[in-house]
Amino acid sequence: MILELMIALSVGAGLFGVGLYGALSQTNLVMIIMGVELILAAALVNVVAFWRYLRPDEPAAQMFALIIMVVMAVEMAVAFGVAIARFRSRGSVEMEEARELKG
């Protein structure tokens, strides 16, 4: 059983590493969002693995997973709002060109 927990947590670690690389290496806002989504997915996998293998009798762990899903949805909604505003004002969502926060 401990091996299943290790596998799930290692998948979380892998997703975290890939997401971190993506969020730092991409210049496009939409691609950066994808990296952040992968990092949050890593947290989600870890929380569900902890629930399943350490405290399956505790529904609060599933509650944490729901909160992470909410954070994923909110992050995407706000980031796309920013992307639309940025595209309208500058005609691009390339972050290399975003040197200031002023719209």
Add this chain to the structure above:
Amino acid sequence: MTGMTAQMVFLAFFGVAAVWFGIVVFRTRSMVRSALALLFSQTAIGVMFLVMQAEFLGVLQIMMMATEMSVMAIFMVMFMMDPGGMGEMNMTHQKRLSLWVGGIGLLAALAVVLLPDWGLVATSVPSAQAQAEDLGRELLSRSMLIFQSAGLTILTAMVAATMVAIVPNAEQRK
């Protein structure tokens, strides 16, 4: 094959699929392929939840991510300079630094996985129906405030995203 071994095999298979499709997201030049790869990665994570007997969360993850990634694909086609990846445009920067940071992040996370003594692990979980019941009770009792705050946060984010995205009236009249 015992139940536990089968769980381990499926967990490893879908875990590798999730990480592999996560890598494909940043390897392919086509943005539509990127969005689809992320969709497959998130779906593999949803299937992992099903393998871990978290039925509600697994189904929720697959349904939510299918919608989310479809929206993301539309945004990519709208906003990317080269959505098909036909123009050989380079959309990356500080690649070496990112690889180092990603690698160090991965190793640090793996160390956190391998070093602690996790103690005894549970062999059985409540049935799907009992899980849904327990979660429902949790949401409407002890975690009610957190649940309500999450709802309010989504509402605020929806309003904020719309306010940021719409063209102000004064600008429209110009």
